[in-house]
Amino acid sequence: MENVILVNEHDEEIGIMEKMQAHEKGLLHRAFSIFIFNAEGQMLLQQRAKKKYHSPNLWTNACCSHPRPGETTLQAAKRRLQEELGFETELQEVFEFTYNAPFDNGLTEHEFDHVYTGTYDGVIKPNINEVLDYCYKSMEDIQQSLDSHPHKYTIWFAIAFPRILDWWKLKYAA
Template sequence: MLQPPVILVNEKDEPVGTMEKMEAHQKGLLHRAFSVFVINSKGEMLLQQRALHKYHSGGLWTNTCCSHPLPGEDVLAAAHRRLQEEMGFDCGLEAIFSFTYRAALDNGLTEHEFDHVFLGVYDGVITPDAEEVLSHRFLPLGTIRRLLAEEPDTFTHWFQLAFPKMEAYLENKEKGGE
């Protein structure tokens, strides 16, 4: 069964083509992705544990949801779509930062993504798709920081890279900064 295509991009996030998702990961080609971080009104972050059968990083903890926009799909619209599909809710999202990373995965695949990071606030009901999500939980930022230091292998590679940037953004925002 063919996977949906991803948008291949250059280092400036300019589209250079499309490719079937698995092939792009097998070849380690740079493609557009997004990561959604959701916090509640207490400032706790919503993490998901990826379903065990995911094509990579199964069983690992990560941000609220992440995926790839489809060709022709706006990244923010894709983030809203996947948040609803994976976690069963939607909320306002704000673009915070983007970064590029490359990571060899344990199954011979390579993540090479230009990742757009979004932040939302949500306190309502969460009804995750069991095909996508094994578990979920809200945790204080300090607890996440401690777990990342003590048990890094239980988190996805991209989360380990993005969390410090998101934490710094949230702390700066709390102090009244931008």
């Protein structure tokens, strides 16, 4: 059984709850999303595994999950990046956002999401229980695909992408 950290709208901890129960009740909890880029500025995307409890087969950012009680979001981000994609890299928090998205299966993602970025050009060893496929894509290709096929992407990715694109333009396109 895995627990998540319940938070208020200021990301202040207000309790602990079993992960599925928090998603069934749609309670606000702490989460993180990691966006990884290669040296050319292309973004690493992953296609979620078919057996994920929501958003299976959809494309999304490199990694996302929830910190465990007693774990910082950065510690959790580094742990999950290793667990899902089999590598480590330096991560930097670039912004936060909150979203509330119900799914067809009765679950709701209501998250206070800490967004991290990093750079990586090495070997990727995906966990087949988490990742169906992965690739690096240019920001332009991702934007075009999001515009023409939004149903192929996770809801949180679609929400975060415009802000990541703004950040990317300052870092890579300058």
